[in-house]
Amino acid sequence: MNPEPRIIGFCCYTCAYAAADLAGSMRVTYDPAITIVAIPCTGAVEPGVVLAAFEEGADGVFIAGCLDGECHYKSGNLRAKERVRALCAVLEKLGLETARLEMFQVSAAMATRFRDKATAFAARIRALPPSPVRRREGRGE
Amino acid sequence: MIVAEAKPFAEVAGMIGGCRRLLVVACAGCTAVCGVGGVRQAGELAAALRIHFRLKGLELETEVTGVTRQCEPEFVGELAEAVARCGAVLSFGCGVGVQFVADRFAGVPVFPALNTRFAGGFTVSGAWEERCRLCGDCQLHLTGGICPLTRCAKGILNGPCGGVQDGRCEVGWDVPCAWMLIHERLAALGRTELLRPIRPPRNWAHTSAGPRRQGVSTDDSGK
Numbered sequence: 037m038n039p040e041p042r043i044i045g046f047c048c049y050t051c052a053y054a055a056a057d058l059a060g061s062m063r064v065t066y067d068p069a070i071t072i073v074a075i076p077c078t079g080a081v082e083p084g085v086v087l088a089a090f091e092e093g094a095d096g097v098f099i100a101g102c103l104d105g106e107c108h109y110k111s112g113n114l115r116a117k118e119r120v121r122a123l124c125a126v127l128e129k130l131g132l133e134t135a136r137l138e139m140f141q142v143s144a145a146m147a148t149r150f151r152d153k154a155t156a157f158a159a160r161i162r163a164l165p166p167s168p169v170r171r172r173e174g175r176g177e
Numbered sequence: 178m179i180v181a182e183a184k185p186f187a188e189v190a191g192m193i194g195g196c197r198r199l200l201v202v203a204c205a206g207c208t209a210v211c212g213v214g215g216v217r218q219a220g221e222l223a224a225a226l227r228i229h230f231r232l233k234g235l236e237l238e239t240e241v242t243g244v245t246r247q248c249e250p251e252f253v254g255e256l257a258e259a260v261a262r263c264g265a266v267l268s269f270g271c272g273v274g275v276q277f278v279a280d281r282f283a284g285v286p287v288f289p290a291l292n293t294r295f296a297g298g299f300t301v302s303g304a305w306e307e308r309c310r311l312c313g314d315c316q317l318h319l320t321g322g323i324c325p326l327t328r329c330a331k332g333i334l335n336g337p338c339g340g341v342q343d344g345r346c347e348v349g350w351d352v353p354c355a356w357m358l359i360h361e362r363l364a365a366l367g368r369t370e371l372l373r374p375i376r377p378p379r380n381w382a383h384t385s386a387g388p389r390r391q392g393v394s395t396d397d398s399g400k
Contacts, residue, residue, distance in 0.1 A: 082217065082221075083221050084217065084220045084221045084224055087221060087224035087225060087228065088224060090228060091224055091227060091228055091231075126186070126221075126225055129186045129187065129225070130225060130228050130229055130232065131232060132228075132232075168232055169228055169231055169232060
């Protein structure tokens, strides 16, 4: 169990970030452990950035992008899906749970779906122990 | 282009086991084009290695940099200061690049991050195919620009053999028969007469005289 997880959410500015923003406007709440990072497109999320998040002590990372066929840059979300698959393989080799990384897709209007997905992910991370990368670094505050 | 692939993570992690400070050197040449040896991939592996070592209770410091080509001493020389800072090098060059780095910095351990596979090019995005065996005796003018040594499973000079069926090779039915391709190409060029002479066995001596060199060297610096 991890009562105070650190969760980073890389959110596409044109969909998931807007959905999170809409959730705020609608007063639909999601887990406060989530720190949202706005990005221009999920296709712009380099694998090295995700690894850096884990290295810096993130317990979980999600990437939230547009629905299939609705990427503003045509195929950025599809590339992101492939990268997440490859990154899960890297996490497995490192001995980290692949459940700590996920990609989901929402449209800008799907505030409640964003809430549901983000909250479910956060619940999953809370059920896991703190990231061993963070724990051994002595930053488990 | 030299085509390479990433070594298994466990193999790389094992070979650098005793290092605490590592210079990770990408190559902007062939291996970067292959999508395995550029600065991006070097940075990703460096991050993964740092996490791996931290999970073992150890700390690994990495410095990621890149050179235009690791197979040229001038570019490799640019690494001198960084190598002095780190004391060990993980190279994302091909086998040639790794050796040039190791030659230039003989007192420092140099580890390969990649397995060098062959000389080829990409046929579809993300897939590379061998097109040259670097045999040193090019016969492509006789075969319509298709190398039978590389692309024929048997490497025969007078083909096709009996293993072809519907233009495919018996070693794998997804592999086109190189000699069928050659026949079709030469027919399209109106040069099928090139196929009439029976080619003698190849002289493989070109490939067995130690490391192959091109150009005339007037000193011993190439040794």
